[in-house]
Structure formats: structure tokens, C-alpha cells
């Protein structure tokens with residue numbers, strides 16, 4: 001029943017002693033605060049929002065075990081959010097964005113805290129490694145992850161390489177299909193179908209972005225929902241949103257809404273979109289955007305920035321994920337964890 005995060009203080013390194021941050025510590029009134037989430041699901045839904053998402057309520061209560069934090073701030077949380085509205089703001093061009101609102105965490109004191117994604121990811125990977133070893137010893141089953149890479153984008157090749165390496169490190173078997181840039185949709189789908197029916201494969205992911213001539217939505221829909229460890233299948237997102245209902249209310253503008261949010265999650269794919277002035281003092285900011293911007297002074301010619309203007313936001317927020325070092329490392333850690341869960345579910349492995 002606890003929502004937790006592993007955080008470390010960015011302003012007061014001297015208070016580096018670890019302790020638990022868990023939601024809720026104690027109830028705080030009013031519990032109706034807001035969560036705003038910017039998600040760019042352009043790669044999933046090219047025209048319309050899924051009806052199942054709008055106005056739905058999601059239960060956040062079955063979160064992971066408590067994790068240690070540095071520099072604790074108090075929050076209360078009602079474990080729920082609603083998918084409120086669907087916008088296609090001009091500032092994001094053709095990308096679809098929707099906002100989620102919630103009555104979730106309320107900061108009761110403000111201290112700038114850096115949420116350390118690398119540290120959480122390390123802990124998750126260690127947990128996955130020991131669980132993989134355990135199920136291998138008890139049942140002989142080895143969880144398997146298949147990756148489909150289309151084309152020769154350097155960044156995608158690096159991510160796929162990193163995923164394979166991460167699998168190796170935790171004992172997950174990896175499978176790969178590398179297809180040429182000019183391959184057809186049918187060829188990609190054929191590979192997905194083979195992985196769908198391969199019993200050694202428990203997780204399948206299609207590395208994104210795909211070349212423009214391929215219909216991403218159609219391809220992602222082909223991944224068996226049971227093996228969709230990325231969680232990109234519309235049914236997976238729909239299921240996430242189907243656990244309850246909350247009343248709708250009408251937003252004015254993105255900026256106004258984010259200003260009311262106690263938890264702000266941005267995944268718009270737009271560098272430095274969210275300014276400090278958009279953020280409610282004391283809000284928790286989760287920056288899911290990982291955007292490459294040109295930087296001649298960097299060896300690779302670019303640097304990574306989030307959707308959130310970190311300099312500004314870190315002065316206003318109570319806790320914030322940096323880019324790099326925040327949500328990114330969690331992506332691969334959770335991929336491993338999901339592959340393990342899929343293997344356990346498929347083979348009905350419930351060891352205590």
C-alpha cells in the first residue's frame with residue numbers, strides 16, 4: 001500500500017543518511033491534490049486517444065517494496081489518479097499528449113531532492129538477478145527477452161546492446177532480430193509472431209523509433225499482450241486505466257494545470273518544455289523525456305536533457321528526477337523485472 005522512491009538530497013548532501021520515504025506517512029488534509037502527466041504516446045496512438053483511458057481512475061496502491069531515501073520529505077498519498085483529458089497542443093506539433101490528474105501526494109515541507117534513478121535501477125537489477133537464479137535452480141526455467149531492431153540508428157543499436165548486456169548480467173536469455181531499414185511491416189510482424197509463439201521467450205520489445213514507413217501502432221499491437229514487457233500494447237495501457245472511476249473536471253491550459261499538480265510527470269519528448277514557473281512549489285517532478293540536443297563541446301556531439309527545465313524546476317520542486325540518471329536507467333531495470341514476472345506468470349512459478 002505504499003508508493004515509494006529512492007531519492008537523494010541535491011541541496012543538503014550532509015544529510016545523506018538513508019531512510020524510508022513511503023506514502024502515506026500520515027494523512028494530510030485536503031487529500032485532493034493533483035497529478036499532471038504529459039505523455040507523448042505518438043508512437044502508440046497516431047490519431048485518437050483510447051476511449052478506455054479518458055476519465056479513468058488508476059490504482060497506484062500495489063507499488064514496490066519501500067526503498068531507502070536520503071533527505072526525507074513528508075507526503076500523503078491517496079494512491080490513485082485519473083486520466084483526465086487528451087490534448088494535442090500546438091507546441092508539441094503533431095504529437096498527442098494527454099494529461100492525467102489525481103489526488104495523490106502532497107508535500108508538507110519543501111526540500112529539493114534528487115531522485116536517483118541509477119540507485120533504484122541497481123537495486124532492482126540485483127533483486128531480479130537473485131530471483132532469476134532462484135527460479136532457474138528450482139524449476140530449470142530461464143526467462144527470455146527478445147528484441148526486434150529495425151534499421152541502423154546508432155542510439156537504438158546502443159540501447160539494444162545495453163539491454164542485451166543487462167540481460168546477461170542478471171541471467172536472462174536474450175534473443176534478437178535485426179532487420180534492415182527498408183524491411184516491410186509484414187517482415188517485422190512475422191518476426192514478432194515467431195517470438196510470440198516461442199516458449200523460451202517471455203518478453204518481446206520492438207526498439208523505437210521505427211523507420212517512418214512502418215506503422216508503429218499496427219506493429220506494437222502484434223506483440224502478445226502476455227509478452228509485452230515494454231507495456232506499450234494499448235490493452236496494457238487500457239487495463240492500467242480500468243481499475244476505477246473518478247469524476248472529470250475541465251482543464252484551462254497545460255500550464256495552469258501543471259501549476260496545481262503535486263506530482264508532475266512529463267513524457268512529451270520536448271526538450272525543456274516545462275519551466276520552473278509551471279511547477280507548484282513542493283511538487284514532485286518525474287521527467288520521463290530523454291531528448292538529445294546538439295552540443296559541440298560534448299564528445300558525442302549531443303547531450304541529453306529532459307522535458308523539464310532542470311535548473312529552474314529543481315529550485316521549485318521538492319523532489320525531481322534528473323536527465324540523465326533518473327528515469328532512463330529505470331527503463332532497463334524494469335524491462336528485466338517485467339521479463340522475470342512474465343516468465344513466472346507463464347510457468348505459474350510462485351515460490352515463497
Ligand SMILES: Nc1nc2c(c(=O)[nH]1)N[C@@H](CN(C=O)c1ccc(C(=O)N[C@@H](CCC(=O)O)C(=O)O)cc1)CN2
Nearest residue numbers: 159205206207208209230290323324325326328329331
Ligand atoms: N521499445 C522501446 N524503445 C524505446 C524505449 C523503450 O523504453 N522501449 N525508450 C527509449 C530508449 N531506451 C530504451 O530503449 C533508453 C533510453 C535511455 C536510457 C538511459 O539509461 N539513459 C541514461 C543516459 C544514457 C546515455 O548517456 O546515453 C539516463 O537517462 O541516465 C535507457 C533506455 C526510446 N526507445
